[in-house]
Amino acid sequence: MPVVTWLKRRLVVIAGLITLGYLLLPNIVVTVFSFNQPKGRFNYEWQQFSTAAWQDPCGVSGLCGSLSISLQIALWATIGATVLGSMIAFALVRYRFRARGAVNSMIFLPMAMPEVVMAASLLTLFLNLGAQLGFWTILIAHIMFCLSFVVVAVKARVMSMDPRLEEAARDLYAGPVQTFLRVTLPIAAPGIAAGALLAFALSFDDFIITNFNAGSTVTFPMFVWGSAQRGTPVQINVIGTAMFLVAVLLVLTAMVISNRRTKRKA
């Protein structure tokens, strides 16, 4: 009986950990296979331990070029989407205006649309306008689908802000610009940062919309897609593993720092 009760009490924990394993298993495989030395063109079967790919991550032609294009697009898309999205978020929370419902739907719809629909329809627009597909069309598309996510992130933060802080600033004779720069913006910063981070991640990893509107420009996800057809170099796994490690390390550092700060305050 105690064993059964013990198991019953931990059923949720066990089930949850199984799910966590399911989520992390591919990352483990990606990491392990970054040390593989495959026979043939595809890196799907384990052969032999090797650190060759780690010593030469750019050894495959086109890989690091595509990475650099992806980083540039992600950077500009983040800046564009964060500026436009934050402005919308402030307007939604801080002001009254007509057609609020329409504005809300306009922001919600891109998040509720399958990517392939947005991708296909945007391509029909570009084809009809005779636009040259490439860096700029990808950037336009990325700003479009990242915008809504920024609005949601920033809106959540601005909504929890006390409007009386801004009123207090104005009572103390701060002008609108000064109030915004010295009070509103610093408080909203975490929301804006969260939105920007999300936009960066979404843009960097986007494949479906990019694939439709890229022309002959090759981003990193498109390089991976192409290599799935032609042969997967180990270097792909190296980049994937490195990105995972950098992200986890960054988040852990941020956590440790914020933990120390709260301890110091207490």
Added chain:
Amino acid sequence: MSTLTEAPPPLTPAAPAKKPPRRRGRWTPYWLLLPGLLWLVVFFALPMIYQASTSVQTGSLEQGYKVTWHFATYWNALGDYWPQALRSVLYAAAATILCLLLGYPLAYLIAFRAGRWRNLIMILVIAPFFTSFLIRTLAWKTILADGGPVVGALNTLHVLDVTDWLGWTAGDRVLATPLAVVCGLTYNFLPFMILPLYTSLERIDGRLHEAAGDLYARPSTTFRKVTFPLSMPGVVSGTLLTFIPASGDYVNAELLGSTDTRMIGNVIQTQFLRVLDYPTAAALSFILMAAILLMVTFYIRRSGTEDLV
């Protein structure tokens, strides 16, 4: 990251929506909205209109297309590709249900049982996002490889016999079968289920559980009558966030499936980028959009737009 999820409506129905204060500068909100909304109108709404127009055009690549209100494209497209459309719905629904079954315990674990491990588990749920999803999906090719440990274990347990009989797998293979595609879809969209579920579970007042226990409810009854109903907003947004992208996905069907597992997304992609039959592709894309919009409208009617954004 939890901001990705749509905020569930407040638990207390009494709280009226706070009206934003009116300020000087009547035109300020419009100036703030203008650039972003213009971007969305030009690059999101306008393309939809172009797409609708393309879907009723006829012609050829060489001679150009003209609007001829040729609605037969829709019938032909549905007639030719109804198996892929049906498959999309089935696979997406299966993946959504699996995501809910797998995701709920983990969200529950993070919200109530993780203690000091909460942040770490949260990071582990989000961190895979930073490795390109295509690389992670390709990893499933290794995991489900023919004769690999997973397939071997399923074979020993005679699971494959059952799934073979159901038509989910073929013989000793898992790769290139519906099971592999659903498995990939479930994996790819699981975080979109977990995060909204976690957000709504975390808001539940722990004292409600205690109260249920004090009133002699067994843990299972507490879950059924208290926890689950209160987590409904998370279930609703989680299902939407999983089903919508899964139904339009073509990456999993392409990488993990075969020609017998092609979904509507694959057809749209091939017609658009390889066959260059724009009217058919546009018509299919339009049908997918209409189906999703109908579903979303149904949900919005129930929960209100303000809560969803």
